[in-house]
Amino acid sequence: MTTLLYGAPAPGLVDIPPGATQVSPIVPGSADLAAIPDASIDHAVILAPGGVLERDYVLAQALRVLKPGASLLAFAPKDKGGSRLRKALEGFGCTVVEDARKHHRFCHAKRPAEPTGLDAAIAAGSPRLVPGLGAWSQPGVFSWDRLDPGSARLIGQLPTLSGHGADLGCGVGLLATRVLASPAVTSLACLDIDRRAVACAEHNLDDPRATVRWADVRQWDDSLVGLDFVVMNPPFHDGGTEDRELGVAFVRTAARMLRRGGVCWLVANRHLPYEAALAAAFETATVRDDAGGYKIIEARK
Numbered sequence: 001m002t003t004l005l006y007g008a009p010a011p012g013l014v015d016i017p018p019g020a021t022q023v024s025p026i027v028p029g030s031a032d033l034a035a036i037p038d039a040s041i042d043h044a045v046i047l048a049p050g051g052v053l054e055r056d057y058v059l060a061q062a063l064r065v066l067k068p069g070a071s072l073l074a075f076a077p078k079d080k081g082g083s084r085l086r087k088a089l090e091g092f093g094c095t096v097v098e099d100a101r102k103h104h105r106f107c108h109a110k111r112p113a114e115p116t117g118l119d120a121a122i123a124a125g126s127p128r129l130v131p132g133l134g135a136w137s138q139p140g141v142f143s144w145d146r147l148d149p150g151s152a153r154l155i156g157q158l159p160t161l162s163g164h165g166a167d168l169g170c171g172v173g174l175l176a177t178r179v180l181a182s183p184a185v186t187s188l189a190c191l192d193i194d195r196r197a198v199a200c201a202e203h204n205l206d207d208p209r210a211t212v213r214w215a216d217v218r219q220w221d222d223s224l225v226g227l228d229f230v231v232m233n234p235p236f237h238d239g240g241t242e243d244r245e246l247g248v249a250f251v252r253t254a255a256r257m258l259r260r261g262g263v264c265w266l267v268a269n270r271h272l273p274y275e276a277a278l279a280a281a282f283e284t285a286t287v288r289d290d291a292g293g294y295k296i297i298e299a300r301k
């Protein structure tokens, strides 16, 4: 029996058959749901994402790959889209049995013989050139259809950089595009945990100096060292929950990547306390701008 798993449910929340294939794009190494053939899967367990376009895309892809009559379990925290899941599945022609426990809604359905609206939901959630952004992006990717205000502030403060560098948590590559505008930049390694962002960044960074890698910065293997600079807008949410350790891990990885004297430019929401991590990993850390709820920091190793 072939089972797909989308996401990382809390232990004990649902039964996950052994050998299930992970298809969440934010698990490096996972399979691509969009590449799985139609009607080839026996069972799917989906921790549904909260964004409507992203959720409908994932549910439609799951219904596309399930064999007719195969079972689907879709669930989500009640306050993060769980209470709207049933309606979403009914919109695809599913008959849904719903239950609730541990603040989640669970929707059990069978793949109908003739689901409705799959193509439209898949088209609405697929990667595309977003006119307002001037770049490729996809619903579900961080700030998918607009430049993040924190990144905009960092872009406004960045000096002209040179040498070898990295962009940690590169997203679809908007910050990296700005960095690569400097001809003195000789290489830029761009890392992100989200396969969708990485695929878009590969489109957007059509530059031989850029390499894009699908990787978790927390588990970085130290294969990039001696860099002249790092730029980053570190995440502070993991699976929708604030996780300050995530940004701290980015600060530590940036310091490990840099040569002595190398510089890290980062933007952080004002309320995030990175000072201790910066002081431990860098020789100096200077706030270059503090406005609009964001701090721009230049840290030198």
Ligand SMILES: C[S@@+](CC[C@H](N)C(=O)[O-])C[C@H]1O[C@@H](n2cnc3c(N)ncnc32)[C@H](O)[C@@H]1O
Binding pocket: 142, 143, 148, 151, 168, 169, 170, 171, 172, 173, 174, 175, 191, 192, 193, 194, 197, 215, 216, 217, 218, 232, 233, 234, 235, 236, 246
């Ligand atoms: C605040 S966004 C910045 C995106 C992009 N640099 C920009 O300015 O638009 C943070 C990015 O970090 C990525 N990310 C989150 N956790 C990560 C991790 N553990 N390792 C690598 N990237 C991660 C997210 O997918 C997201 O694209």
